[in-house]
Amino acid sequence: MITATALVVIGSLVRAPLPPVGRWTVVGVVLIAVLLRQFGVLSFRLPENRRLVPETVFRLGRHLGPLQFGLEMGTGARTYLPSGLPYVGAAVVAMTASLPLALCAGAGFGLGRALMALSSLRFVVSGGSDDTDGWYQEWRDHARILAGLTGTAFMVSLLAITVWFGMP
Amino acid sequence: MPLRLIWHPLTVAAVFVVAAGAAAVIGLAPTLWLMMGAAAGFATSGST
Numbered sequence: 001m002i003t004a005t006a007l008v009v010i011g012s013l014v015r016a017p018l019p020p021v022g023r024w025t026v027v028g029v030v031l032i033a034v035l036l037r038q039f040g041v042l043s044f045r046l047p048e049n050r051r052l053v054p055e056t057v058f059r060l061g062r063h064l065g066p067l068q069f070g071l072e073m074g075t076g077a078r079t080y081l082p083s084g085l086p087y088v089g090a091a092v093v094a095m096t097a098s099l100p101l102a103l104c105a106g107a108g109f110g111l112g113r114a115l116m117a118l119s120s121l122r123f124v125v126s127g128g129s130d131d132t133d134g135w136y137q138e139w140r141d142h143a144r145i146l147a148g149l150t151g152t153a154f155m156v157s158l159l160a161i162t163v164w165f166g167m168p
Numbered sequence: 169m170p171l172r173l174i175w176h177p178l179t180v181a182a183v184f185v186v187a188a189g190a191a192a193v194i195g196l197a198p199t200l201w202l203m204m205g206a207a208a209g210f211a212t213s214g215s216t
Binding site: 004082083085086088089092097100101102104105106107108109110111112113114115116118119120122123135136138139142145146147149150151152153154156157158159160161164165 | 207
């Protein structure tokens with residue numbers, strides 16, 4: 001939500017001189033570029049801070065430690081991003097979203113990340129014990145299908161936004 | 169349905185698709201933006 005707010009503030013300055021068609025054109029360009037990169041047609045690096053959150057962050061205790069961890073990951077201050085969807089989402093938020101809707105998108109992003117953590121903890125291998133490594137191995141084994149499913153969910157939502165609400 | 173299947177990443181991702189479809193039909197803006205963000209967030213699974 002912090003990042004979404006920042007995107008709206010910065011995006012409001014960028015989008016101000018652009019007509020609605022221009023704003024959605026920017027979104028379309030970002031979307032096409034990310035898709036082409038995803039399918040290997042284009043090759044370029046997307047900006048990401050390729051550093052893991054250090055374990056020393058948990059020296060702050062059981063409450064402040066996870067809070068700092070979540071802030072650093074959630075705002076993108078430190079993270080690897082194996083998917084281009086956040087970049088498309090960022091473009092959509094920056095170019096078209098009002099602050100309340102940007103906050104919804106930000107909350108959704110956090111929900112998706114939280115669901116990742118929750119499902120990995122709840123995943124039970126056939127041995128009957130929690131095995132988060134097993135969940136991540138399953139993710140790696142089905143990475144292409146998962147990219148397709150999450151991309152489909154993302155695009156369905158984005159298309160519905162454009163169909164229902166047009167070009168704001 | 170075994171817990172292993174309920175929380176499998178494919179199951180969760182499939183639920184995302186269904187939920188996004190339902191949200192698309194209903195057409196509520198906050199829900200659509202929430203789903204779009206959630207799909208992007210879940211797509212980054214595997215990164216830390």
